[in-house]
Amino acid sequence: MSPVQLLPVAVLLPLGLAALLLAVAHWLPPRVADAASVLASLILVALCGWLAVQALHGPVVHWFGGWTPVASGRPGVVLGIGFSADPMSAIIAAFCALLFALSFIFAWGYFDKIHAHFHVLMLLFMAAMIGFCLTRDLFNLFVWFELMSIAAFALTAYPLGSSALEGALNFTVTNALASFLMLAGVGLLYARTGSLDFLAMAKAIARIAPDPVIAGGFVLVATALLTKAAIVPFHMWLADAHAVAPTPVSVIFSGIMVGLGLFGILKLTTQVFAADAQVMALVHEGLFALGIATALTGGLMAWAQRHLKRLLAFSTISHLGIMLTAVAAVSATGTTGLLLYLIGHGLVKGALFMIAGILLARRDSVDELALYREGRALWPVGVVMAVAGLLLGGLPAGSLYAASDLIHESAHSVAVMFVLVFAASLTGAAVLRAACRIFAGWSGTPGVEVTAPTERGREQPDRPLWLMLLPCALMIGVAVLPVDSVAPFAGRAAALLLRPNGQAPIVIASDHVTLGSFFALAMTLAILAGALMRERPTGRIARRAARTERLPFDALQFLHSGLVTDYVAWMAVGVALLAGFLGLR
Amino acid sequence: MNTPARILLLAIALVVLAPAAASLILAMPAFGHPLSHYGMAVNALAPHLRNVSNMVAAVNFDIRGIDTLGEECMLLAAVTGTVMLLRGHRGEGMGEHAGGVPGRKQAPRSDATVLLCRFMATALFLFGIYMVLHGTVTPGGGFQGGVIAASSFMLLYLGEGYAAWRRIVRGPVLDVLEGSGALAYALAAALPLAGGYAALQNVLPLGTWKDLFSGGLMVAVNYAVAFAVIGGFGMLLLEFMEETRAPENDPVPDEENE
Amino acid sequence: MNILAWCVAAWLFGIGVYGIVTSRHYVHLIGCLSVCQSATYVLLLGIGFRWHAGPPIFYDHPPGTPAVDPVVQALVLTDIVVGATVTALLLAIALQMQKRRGTLDPQHLRPFRQQK
Numbered sequence: 040m041s042p043v044q045l046l047p048v049a050v051l052l053p054l055g056l057a058a059l060l061l062a063v064a065h066w067l068p069p070r071v072a073d074a075a076s077v078l079a080s081l082i083l084v085a086l087c088g089w090l091a092v093q094a095l096h097g098p099v100v101h102w103f104g105g106w107t108p109v110a111s112g113r114p115g116v117v118l119g120i121g122f123s124a125d126p127m128s129a130i131i132a133a134f135c136a137l138l139f140a141l142s143f144i145f146a147w148g149y150f151d152k153i154h155a156h157f158h159v160l161m162l163l164f165m166a167a168m169i170g171f172c173l174t175r176d177l178f179n180l181f182v183w184f185e186l187m188s189i190a191a192f193a194l195t196a197y198p199l200g201s202s203a204l205e206g207a208l209n210f211t212v213t214n215a216l217a218s219f220l221m222l223a224g225v226g227l228l229y230a231r232t233g234s235l236d237f238l239a240m241a242k243a244i245a246r247i248a249p250d251p252v253i254a255g256g257f258v259l260v261a262t263a264l265l266t267k268a269a270i271v272p273f274h275m276w277l278a279d280a281h282a283v284a285p286t287p288v289s290v291i292f293s294g295i296m297v298g299l300g301l302f303g304i305l306k307l308t309t310q311v312f313a314a315d316a317q318v319m320a321l322v323h324e325g326l327f328a329l330g331i332a333t334a335l336t337g338g339l340m341a342w343a344q345r346h347l348k349r350l351l352a353f354s355t356i357s358h359l360g361i362m363l364t365a366v367a368a369v370s371a372t373g374t375t376g377l378l379l380y381l382i383g384h385g386l387v388k389g390a391l392f393m394i395a396g397i398l399l400a401r402r403d404s405v406d407e408l409a410l411y412r413e414g415r416a417l418w419p420v421g422v423v424m425a426v427a428g429l430l431l432g433g434l435p436a437g438s439l440y441a442a443s444d445l446i447h448e449s450a451h452s453v454a455v456m457f458v459l460v461f462a463a464s465l466t467g468a469a470v471l472r473a474a475c476r477i478f479a480g481w482s483g484t485p486g487v488e489v490t491a492p493t494e495r496g497r498e499q500p501d502r503p504l505w506l507m508l509l510p511c512a513l514m515i516g517v518a519v520l521p522v523d524s525v526a527p528f529a530g531r532a533a534a535l536l537l538r539p540n541g542q543a544p545i546v547i548a549s550d551h552v553t554l555g556s557f558f559a560l561a562m563t564l565a566i567l568a569g570a571l572m573r574e575r576p577t578g579r580i581a582r583r584a585a586r587t588e589r590l591p592f593d594a595l596q597f598l599h600s601g602l603v604t605d606y607v608a609w610m611a612v613g614v615a616l617l618a619g620f621l622g623l624r
Numbered sequence: 625m626n627t628p629a630r631i632l633l634l635a636i637a638l639v640v641l642a643p644a645a646a647s648l649i650l651a652m653p654a655f656g657h658p659l660s661h662y663g664m665a666v667n668a669l670a671p672h673l674r675n676v677s678n679m680v681a682a683v684n685f686d687i688r689g690i691d692t693l694g695e696e697c698m699l700l701a702a703v704t705g706t707v708m709l710l711r712g713h714r715g716e717g718m719g720e721h722a723g724g725v726p727g728r729k730q731a732p733r734s735d736a737t738v739l740l741c742r743f744m745a746t747a748l749f750l751f752g753i754y755m756v757l758h759g760t761v762t763p764g765g766g767f768q769g770g771v772i773a774a775s776s777f778m779l780l781y782l783g784e785g786y787a788a789w790r791r792i793v794r795g796p797v798l799d800v801l802e803g804s805g806a807l808a809y810a811l812a813a814a815l816p817l818a819g820g821y822a823a824l825q826n827v828l829p830l831g832t833w834k835d836l837f838s839g840g841l842m843v844a845v846n847y848a849v850a851f852a853v854i855g856g857f858g859m860l861l862l863e864f865m866e867e868t869r870a871p872e873n874d875p876v877p878d879e880e881n882e
Numbered sequence: 883m884n885i886l887a888w889c890v891a892a893w894l895f896g897i898g899v900y901g902i903v904t905s906r907h908y909v910h911l912i913g914c915l916s917v918c919q920s921a922t923y924v925l926l927l928g929i930g931f932r933w934h935a936g937p938p939i940f941y942d943h944p945p946g947t948p949a950v951d952p953v954v955q956a957l958v959l960t961d962i963v964v965g966a967t968v969t970a971l972l973l974a975i976a977l978q979m980q981k982r983r984g985t986l987d988p989q990h991l992r993p994f995r996q997q998k
């Protein structure tokens with residue numbers, strides 16, 4: 040079977056399996072759904088990986104229904120919907136499937152009571168993500184985006200506790216509004232270009248640009264993708280949703296779902312809007328600024344949390360900001376860095392959420408202050424968490440380090456690099472601080488995190504520890520592997536995304552370690568030491584210093600109020616920012 | 625943030641967005657003179673290439689068929705999610721009778737209501753099936769007809785009462801309907817693939833113009849969508865109506881406060 | 883007349899967002915989301931409209947008579963299904979919320995009570 044014939048199977052298999060599981064849900068023995076889901080995910084990893092390698096020779100294109108571009112008999116009119124697998128899209132799809140496989144293993148026996156409904160939703164979720172990566176039609180992109188969102192909404196509300204429902208409501212309202220904006224944007228672009236296929240639209244835009252309708256369409260579609268990618272000021276839903284969703288679902292959210300928003304923006308920018316100078320200026324400068332703001336906000340908020348899942352959610356926001364700066368560069372260096380960062384960060388963050396799940400199952404809490412010294416019996420978990428924290432904070436090993444190297448290079452500015460390193464160090468130090476408190480019993484006086492929102496929780500307690508720790512350790516293990524074997528592939532994949540005719544420069548990532556490589560790690564350890572050696576402020580100056588230190592954090596906490604009405608107001612401000620930037624240029 | 629602060633934020637956003645929206649509206653193509661090369665090509669080519677007279681159905685089920693598969697799976701996901709959320713800790717069981725609001729007298733159902741509902745439910749269901757069958761020929765199709773047919777279940781509830789309704793409309797049957805509808809669509813996409821064609825390619829005989837079964841694979845896909853929609857919306861109605869049952873078996877999970 | 887459809891779409895979206903931001907009851911908020919969605923219907927159908935053209939159904943008229951754009955009508959059909967499903971999901975969440983907290987006021991519902 041040729042790659043072209045096997046390409047649609049990547050979405051048809053999970054969709055068909057989900058439908059089948061739903062149809063026989065009442066009569067299915069308990070573990071069959073688990074096993075079938077793991078098997079399907081592994082098949083998809085193999086299929087998408089194979090397609091990625093095949094696509095190095097040229098994109099694998101499949102036209103659904105046989106509606107090829109020549110079927111219309113009219114030049115320039117593309118009637119059908121196509122899937123186009125280039126190496127980067129296919130390898131990201133394979134990574135999605137891998138995360139799902141590991142998540143299904145982690146969730147073995149978790150969702151016993153609900154007749155395979157969890158597996159139906161997760162399989163649909165996976166199908167939507169793979170379809171999102173592979174499609175070359177704008178409305179088809181919207182359909183997969185929407186399917187992804189709906190499955191995520193339902194999965195977030197599953198625990199049915201009060202916080203889970205509120206988090207799910209915030210998530211649903213903000214993302215539903217974003218998807219309406221995307222639909223309006225698709226409509227505007229269709230009105231102006233007369234087509235929905237990426238390449239046909241690109242040709243039309245090259246003729247028409249610059250045009251307010253095209254720019255307006257881009258702003259609306261980008262708003263939706265930025266909301267999914269949790270970029271300031273559209274980011275507030277993420278902390279609420281990730282903190283309350285069941286752990287296997289949070290792994291997918293932080294691991295890859297939010298990264299797909301950024302990948303979508305990159306794909307649209309390079310394949311549709313490359314010829315529109317107005318849009319490219321917005322991407323290069325406007326999105327770059329938003330990325331820096333997001334990185335800082337996420338890092339500061341992560342430092343100020345005590346609920347571990349909320350901490351990890353803000354840390355994800357921070358790293359998404361770092362990735363956005365790479366997207367905004369639209370260069371070979373940035374894109375290669377983005378690919379490696381998506382995978383490296385996804386692995387590390389997924390492992391960290393699984394650790395939070397282990398703590399919820401074994402200790403009924405993820406509050407780092409409430410769990411002080413409670414984790415000493417679970418020391419292997421602590422070791423994995425410490426390694427993950429060091430990786431986030433800049434340990435010079437593995438894919439995350441090689442990727443951040445490339446991203447700093449693509450930023451072309453020492454000041455920006457310093458800000459990005461500071462943000463990442465804050466997130467790494469926050470994770471290490473939590474690990475030290477919970478597993479080692481080292482702690483200074485709690486600082487700004489005391490006033491952070493928190494609550495207890497519980498998850499299915501009777502799964503064996505090794506079953507939960509195994510996927511976790513595996514992910515960290517893969518994340519620290521040296522990148523030399525995958526770097527040439529990553530470079531070629533990025534180059535083929537930027538210029539499909541193969542004329543972009545190929546950038547080879549390396550985790551070559553120099554003295555300067557330890558700068559980020561040093562900053563992380565310094566911040567950590569500051570937290571661990573902190574004492575109660577007794578003198579007048581110390582108390583005043585502590586109060587001043589609390590001010591920015593209190594202001595940030597106030598803005599992240601948890602009310603969906605606030606979030607929608609901030610989304611309006613965000614759209615105004617993007618539109619205002621366009622107006623000023 | 626209190627409400628005045630929020631409105632102020634919204635007003636500031638509006639001050640920037642209003643001129644942007646104005647320039648966008650003025651730059652839009654003239655209303656009534658669309659560009660739509662795509663739409664015009666479909667109107668010109670689909671009657672001859674696919675022997676159907678409903679262009680919207682041709683776009684939905686054939687030319688952009690994979691979009692419709694995604695949309696049907698969206699329906700699947702939302703219904704599964706809603707069922708998961710509403711069933712919650714209540715579980716799946718059926719009660720003996722519907723719940724009541726304390727203090728409000730329950731009036732017995734009148735004969736006129738029962739008779740009218742029996743007529744109307746049957747008529748509505750048949751009308752929905754009629755719309756589904758004519759999907760490729762006149763306005764209608766799997767989605768529209770399926771929703772009409774599913775809404776006849778409400779009239780059944782009104783006319784027959786909770787106990788009889790629960791005996792007629794069963795959860796597992798609706799699940800099977802829904803799942804097999806989506807599965808049939810996925811198979812309709814996969815089988816041409818196995819035969820060496822493109823996925824979802826129209827390989828069945830196309831039938832005659834204006835005939836009920838014109839359109840080839842579109843007919844099968846249309847029916848699959850109808851099954852899935854009837855099952856899905858029926859399930860939604862079932863779960864929401866179950867909420868009116870006396871909810872004594874719905875323990876709220878204990879939440880521990882700090 | 884030229885810009886009426888676009889102005890209506892913009893107004894509907896704006897008033898929907900205003901309703902969400904000032905809402906005091908979640909069911910009202912869900913209704914406002916539906917209003918925002920109606921804006922997209924108006925926009926899409928307005929984009930496909932053609933003066934003096936009929937519906938894209940060639941049962942009574944021969945193929946070749948001027949007809950409006952069928953592609954946007956298919957897009958709107960998908961949009962309607964999306965809207966119905968999201969609304970159902972939101973209402974289910976709101977139902978469960980009412981049981982847990984006894985209130986559906988968005989101003990009072992926030993995940994994690996603040997620790998002071």
